[in-house]
Every structure is written in structure tokens, then in C-alpha cells.
Amino acid sequence: MGIENRVALITGSASGIGKQTARRLAQNGAKVVINDIQAEKVEETVAALKKDGFEAIGQVANIADKASVDTMIDNTVKAFGSLDILVNNAGMERAGALRKLTEADWDITLNVNLKGAFLCSQAAHNQMVPNKHGRIVNIVSRAWLGGAGQAPYTSAKAGLVGLSRVMALELGSKGITSNCIAPGLIHTPLWEELPEKNQKFLLSKQPTGKLGSIDDIAEAVLFLADDESDYFTGQVLYVCGGRSLYSG
Numbered sequence: 001m002g003i004e005n006r007v008a009l010i011t012g013s014a015s016g017i018g019k020q021t022a023r024r025l026a027q028n029g030a031k032v033v034i035n036d037i038q039a040e041k042v043e044e045t046v047a048a049l050k051k052d053g054f055e056a057i058g059q060v061a062n063i064a065d066k067a068s069v070d071t072m073i074d075n076t077v078k079a080f081g082s083l084d085i086l087v088n089n090a091g092m093e094r095a096g097a098l099r100k101l102t103e104a105d106w107d108i109t110l111n112v113n114l115k116g117a118f119l120c121s122q123a124a125h126n127q128m129v130p131n132k133h134g135r136i137v138n139i140v141s142r143a144w145l146g147g148a149g150q151a152p153y154t155s156a157k158a159g160l161v162g163l164s165r166v167m168a169l170e171l172g173s174k175g176i177t178s179n180c181i182a183p184g185l186i187h188t189p190l191w192e193e194l195p196e197k198n199q200k201f202l203l204s205k206q207p208t209g210k211l212g213s214i215d216d217i218a219e220a221v222l223f224l225a226d227d228e229s230d231y232f233t234g235q236v237l238y239v240c241g242g243r244s245l246y247s248g
Contacts, residue, residue, distance in 0.1 A: 082131060091141075
């Protein structure tokens, strides 16, 4: 069964985890839609996928804007005929002590991480329900359990876990699953930007003592997106090297 010829839309997929996830799904036979707000990176990612023989299109869209999301979903269906897999991957963070955070920090973090996933899921499920099949995979974070200095981000990701559970309850009888993947420390360009002392501190809290890779997350998405994974819904799959086991 797998995901052969399934159509997958991955938000925030012109770089990092989203980009690798799109490639992994394409390698397993899916037709992929690359979404991001940076047009140049979208074009580069789509061109690279096509060069390797995969079916891909790009959609530049602000996922926190309903009109943009609706257009993106419509364009996906026009291009490929359906939408079978949605990966709500796009995210960002504004961090800081609670007393120093601004309303703007809160708004943009919630808009991208939570509102965007809501709008994309709402639009996607309208395409999935008639086909009685769909896979919604939400990329949250171990931080949804709580993180000092992460009030907006933790709140958004905790909200996304709640949204995923609601969708599992509402859509399960319609053949649609809804699950979360909670990454821990992953080797991305953002990791390289951290000061060495911060890296050492974070790794000291890591049971495995090492970082995860973007491939680890892509493989988890592939599992949840598979046609065979139809009895797995409403869950949070931790890909964090054991970091979720304690809050210290």
C-alpha cells in the first residue's frame, strides 16, 4: 500500500525538516507540493526534486491567511487531482522571559504554528472526506510539554496537540487520521547558530547524548502517512532521543 501516487502537501518545506520530509515522501512514490513564503527557495526545492525524477509543484502561500490557504489547496487539487496527505510542518519561535515578550511575539508565533495548521487542516479535510481517506501529520515539539522562556511556542504547540486530538475524534470515521510528531534536538541550521555553551548544555540534558537528524523526522512522517497506518490516530510520536521522559 504505502503512499504510492498519493498527493502530499508539506508546509514550510523549502528547507530543513520539511524539505527532507518532502523528498522522503517523493522517494516513496508520492506527488509532493512544496509550500513556503520564500518564493526563490520554493523554486529551488521543486527544481531539485524534478531533476531527480519526482513529481512536484510549488505553492508560495502565507498559511496564516485563509484566502492564501484555500488557493493553495485548490491549486494542489487542480494539479494532481486530490490531496491525501497534509504535513503541518511550518513553524517559528519568538522566545524570551514572560515579562519581556510582546503581544507581537505572541501573535506571530500562534498564527504560524497553530492558526496556520488549523486553516490548512480545515481546507484539506474538505478534500479528504469525499475520498474517505486522509493523513494529517502535525509537527509539534517536545517543548509542548513546557519550556522556560517559550511561552508562545509552548502554547502554540500544546494547542496543536489538542487540535490534532479533536481532528482524530471528528474525522476518524471518515477514514482520516490525525497525529503529531514531537521532535527533540535535531541537527538543523538553527542548531549551528547556537553558541557552543548552549549546545553543550542542551546535549547534557539528552539521554542519548546526541542530536537527531532531519531524516529521523522524515521517516516518522512516512510511517504516519502510510496507507497501512490507519489505526494510529490522535497520538503524539516522540522522536527526541528520550528527552521527553523528564522535564529537567
